[in-house]
Structure formats: structure tokens, C-alpha cells
Amino acid sequence: MTPRVVVLSAPSGGGKTTISKTLLARRSDVGYSISATTRKPRQGEKHGEAYYFLTREEFLKREVDGEFLETARYAGELYGTLKSEVERVLGLGKHVLLDIEVQGAIQVRRQFPRPRSVSMFILPPSAEVLVQRLRQRHSESGQTLRLRLEKAREELQRAQQNVAGAVLYDYWIVNDDLEKAVREVSDLIDAPVQEGHRADPLIIGEIIRGLAAELSQLKQTH
Numbered sequence: 001m002t003p004r005v006v007v008l009s010a011p012s013g014g015g016k017t018t019i020s021k022t023l024l025a026r027r028s029d030v031g032y033s034i035s036a037t038t039r040k041p042r043q044g045e046k047h048g049e050a051y052y053f054l055t056r057e058e059f060l061k062r063e064v065d066g067e068f069l070e071t072a073r074y075a076g077e078l079y080g081t082l083k084s085e086v087e088r089v090l091g092l093g094k095h096v097l098l099d100i101e102v103q104g105a106i107q108v109r110r111q112f113p114r115p116r117s118v119s120m121f122i123l124p125p126s127a128e129v130l131v132q133r134l135r136q137r138h139s140e141s142g143q144t145l146r147l148r149l150e151k152a153r154e155e156l157q158r159a160q161q162n163v164a165g166a167v168l169y170d171y172w173i174v175n176d177d178l179e180k181a182v183r184e185v186s187d188l189i190d191a192p193v194q195e196g197h198r199a200d201p202l203i204i205g206e207i208i209r210g211l212a213a214e215l216s217q218l219k220q221t222h
């Protein structure tokens, strides 16, 4: 088996963290690339486990030093995949799982075109479910919630683009059932990547419209 770069994206609140944790617990041939970020740790998040939590200065220095495979600005914070993390996991002969957003996925796909990489975008079952999940995260203030919803809408739009003549995301996965979603991601890591046209599911348009409605409501109440 040639180890692959597995790009997993989803709007935050899409359930991606739970999916990747479950997958990693089940498969010893998949390792996780721990990202660096300037955002503050949420409750329970440990340095070197969830992320490498860096100051802005540290992050920027590492960027100048060429330590990142990709970087992105997300909701006002910086995030990046360290080359050393990807090399570490691939060096163990394992697939490397990257939990990253769309701008980062574009950069990774340019450097690891398929079949070296496989990319999946996880969709919430509906806009309402996404809002609910974000609200349950008590660390999200009203302002942050709005930022993240705006970001989610933008990401869903951008996820449908092509990079270097190929789709940015090879697969869409609707997360309406954790077990099913984990199984799908796991199977697709091993599947040969299909070439050719793939229709974007209608649910993407529905979620984008739902998020727009939520956002206009939030603007009225704040």
C-alpha cells in the first residue's frame, strides 16, 4: 500500500473532529497530522494533541522558515500543516489525515495531486443542525458564531471548485449518522479515486440557502 494524504474538510460544527477521532481509534494504518494554530485552546484541548498552539509571532516565524506545507487564515486566526507532521506519519508507512479547511486543501492538492491524495468534504445534514452544533459549543460567542456561519457558507461555495483541472474534493459525505460517516471515510481511503465528472449533491445548495437565512436572522437580533 502506498500511503496517501487524506484531506478531510467540513465547516466547523460539521462533526469532522468526532469522525476523525473515531477513525484514528479504529485504524492503526492512519495517523493524524497535528496542525499549528494561533487560536486559543478550547476546554480539554492540549498542546501537541489537538493542535500546536502558537503565538502569532511563533507562527509567522515558522512560516518564513518554510516549515509549513500549507497555511490559511480562518475566522481571524492562523492555521497551518507542518511539513514535519506529514513526513513523520508518511515515514511510518501510514496514511496521513489532514483535518483542514478549503484554502489549505487547495494548496495540498496542488502538491499532492490524486492519487497521492484523496479529499473528502463532510456535510452536515442541514443548516439547522450546523447552527445547533455551533451553539452547543459554549466557547463560541455571538460574534464568533456569526463569523463561523459566514465562513461555513463561503466554504461550501468554494468547495465546489476545481484545482488544476480536477475536482478539489473527490467525495462528499453527509454526516447524518456517525457510524455510517466513519465507515464511508474509511472505505474511501482505500478506494481507487474515480476520474471523471461527479455531480455535486443538491443538499449543498439547500445548506447554503439555510445558512443565509440563519445569518440574516442573527443580524437582526444582534
Ligand code: 5GP
Binding pocket: 009, 010, 011, 012, 035, 036, 039, 070, 071, 072, 074, 079, 080, 081, 082, 099, 100, 101, 102, 103, 104, 105
Ligand atoms: P477549529 O478552530 O474549529 O479547530 O478549526 C477551524 C477550521 O480550521 C476547521 O475547518 C479546521 O479543519 C481548520 N484547520 C485546522 N487545522 C488546519 C490547518 O493546519 N490548516 C488549514 N488550512 N486549516 C486547518
